[in-house]
Amino acid sequence: MGRRPVTSGLSHVSPQGGARMVDVSGKNVTERTATAEAWVTVGPLIAGLLRESGSVAKGDVLGTARLAGILAAKRTSELIPMCHPLAIDLVELEAELEENRVRLVARVACDGKTGVEMEALTAAAIAALTVYDMVKSAGKEVEIGPVRLLEKTGGKSGHWRREGHAGG
């Protein structure tokens, strides 16, 4: 293709520099899991509104976010170009208000040939964006972050856990 060959050290960037889906044909099907979290700093005003409305209303902001995250996990391969379509076996999404922040935690499991880290991260991120959408009328300074992987199991790299994460 006329491009100088480049060794990139990144699996999604081919030697010629082009992007590619990692070839997983022929790989073993094993059990894969991943857990990711996303935080939304809503600030004291919005946190207060969420608490004042009682568990029902809070359930609807967080409940909507949870469903949006579960649905988004199933759409990850449509949104992230080099992701493989997967037949996901499980998506769990928890949403809780902790002081002035909302914490979303997504856990995904799949018997498959490739990991589900992107499914977990995408679920948590979209859930966080949904929280933002539900509360934005009360404040645009709301921030999302961090969004990060907490733990994964299965596959060639096996078990990995972020330092400081208790697991489970």
Next chain:
Amino acid sequence: MGRRPVTSGLSHVSPQGGARMVDVSGKNVTERTATAEAWVTVGPLIAGLLRESGSVAKGDVLGTARLAGILAAKRTSELIPMCHPLAIDLVELEAELEENRVRLVARVACDGKTGVEMEALTAAAIAALTVYDMVKSAGKEVEIGPVRLLEKTGGKSGHWRREGHAGG
């Protein structure tokens, strides 16, 4: 519906506590813009790999992320439950490596009845997730954040800019 009425102070939560799409029928069509950013802390090892590969390879990690963000902006109303479908007029997405972090900035414009903040945030977030996907083979500690609105114009609340953001 048997639920106690609640005043929630949040536009997306109805007086009865249920979630709802804000009714924008009858509102004026005006020009709306929004700018949002997302940061990806890739760390020195991955930043080095991106720089060593030269502009072509870096272009492919960042180029893929930019396209994923542009496509995601157009799908925001499918992902965020209470968002309205919009006929977006423009999506711009910039991606740059700054030291050990990648910065994505999305700008969206629309002649419409409702703002485009969620389109800009979703574009930036999905672009960030794509960067993560492209580099994750070299490190799972990568973190996304903050993801936040920088500026918006149009509509009832008019012009808003985050403190410290130069604009443009």
Next chain:
Amino acid sequence: MGRRPVTSGLSHVSPQGGARMVDVSGKNVTERTATAEAWVTVGPLIAGLLRESGSVAKGDVLGTARLAGILAAKRTSELIPMCHPLAIDLVELEAELEENRVRLVARVACDGKTGVEMEALTAAAIAALTVYDMVKSAGKEVEIGPVRLLEKTGGKSGHWRREGHAGG
């Protein structure tokens, strides 16, 4: 095309017998609304389980159904071949348990060139299917129906209301 010309009396079937999207270019943009309902006969066993679990659990079966209906309204033109894409302004979806049946009511509004009856019906139907999915572990005899239009306003045919429907 070699087919005998046929006058069909149906707007979506062209004189040659082929299916087509009704041409709405050049039509006026006016306010359109539509209300539709869907019933799910869950039977006394499941109705009891829903009531015993209290408003929180019931909220999650019905809450999930409501969100699924709202999201489906926005996807109607992808599912129903001859439907036009619309920039929907509002979707409201109510879900209530009435004796041994769940009733879903969807109301859709749009400033547009064509009606929103299919959006309301699709929202109600998908919400009903979601209720079925949530309860099916306790009984496969559950039936969905009727699913029908209750009321519509706007456009050439103006206001129509099903006999016996109080409106609102």
Next chain:
Amino acid sequence: MGRRPVTSGLSHVSPQGGARMVDVSGKNVTERTATAEAWVTVGPLIAGLLRESGSVAKGDVLGTARLAGILAAKRTSELIPMCHPLAIDLVELEAELEENRVRLVARVACDGKTGVEMEALTAAAIAALTVYDMVKSAGKEVEIGPVRLLEKTGGKSGHWRREGHAGG
């Protein structure tokens, strides 16, 4: 999460009352089938129009409905929040005019870890909605219903058939 634990007797409602996808990781892959039907009561006027137009035009109303149903079966996990993505092996959809009603019957097969009842029901329901869309210019009183499962095979609950359904 601060909610009182609840035993709900419903597999899609977690002990805490939250909604969840049933965890099917580790389950055996077996052959699954499901058959569902949907009826559309079009009334004598529309039934007459469908018959007068001959088999070609009727084929297009029913043919469009059949294709919409087949396509919808493949999209079930996008529409029904707690449904798992499946690699469907077969979708068959029949559509016939019986007196003043249209009958749609969908049969779905899959070698998988979970049943395909929702795929069959969704296919039948969307096909019915498509019939409604094709004929609605001639009458808004058209009703859809019942939509219900007729038969299923495979999985833990094995073979189930609705009373009065001949099978096949």
Next chain:
Amino acid sequence: MGRRPVTSGLSHVSPQGGARMVDVSGKNVTERTATAEAWVTVGPLIAGLLRESGSVAKGDVLGTARLAGILAAKRTSELIPMCHPLAIDLVELEAELEENRVRLVARVACDGKTGVEMEALTAAAIAALTVYDMVKSAGKEVEIGPVRLLEKTGGKSGHWRREGHAGG
């Protein structure tokens, strides 16, 4: 971004070389149409099978292709990265067997701020791919092409017609 500035003479390639959606905010809404065709060279064996099966079976191969094209027109902005979402007003798709080739012609109309050439081309192309899928069991040598724009109206560039195309 560290790239040398480049004047590209192409509207979708920004001065810095990056891809971008053309900014159509503020442009006038006018009537836009486009007509495109796609040919499928099926060869004499398959053409004979299509004719022998009579108009019903042929109608199903061509009928399926027509519906797939109409649905694809509505999804163009999801598939073509720099395309704008549009509220399409009309899609017409004709499919005919001409000797050993199938000809698909798509016509799209929209009151909008940007042209509908991509919608027409995508409709014709997906219809052609569908014909291929329906007949491929009888021959893999089938070729698609040409796929090309025949005519367009509206917008800044006004009326354009391919030489040799009669129009209409």
Next chain:
Amino acid sequence: MGRRPVTSGLSHVSPQGGARMVDVSGKNVTERTATAEAWVTVGPLIAGLLRESGSVAKGDVLGTARLAGILAAKRTSELIPMCHPLAIDLVELEAELEENRVRLVARVACDGKTGVEMEALTAAAIAALTVYDMVKSAGKEVEIGPVRLLEKTGGKSGHWRREGHAGG
């Protein structure tokens, strides 16, 4: 269904003339590959613009086309009615300028029960449409074609290669 039985010799057309998804339940999972190409005749003016802009800008026209093709491969079963959903293992898409034409080549691999010819053809076709979209401001006479299968492996029909294609 009242239609005369017809033997059509085409697997996707049922004996009664109706369209159907081929039943692949119970078939063996084997490795499947397919390679397809699509050509875009851009003409000397546009080819010159692409060359003058240097590899960076050319990379963006072709880079955008490549990503669009990879994403489209994953969506084939949504676009082509009788296609089965597949868990694709690999999509590679090459894009090169050859004189006055752009050549796109897509290769798809999957461990599955059915071939991936449609995935490869769809990827190549959508990539070609994307090239057209990126260059159309400089010329509407651009033509796409041929789009055709070059090679396939696996499944009942085993290895097939188009005459004149070197393979690989």
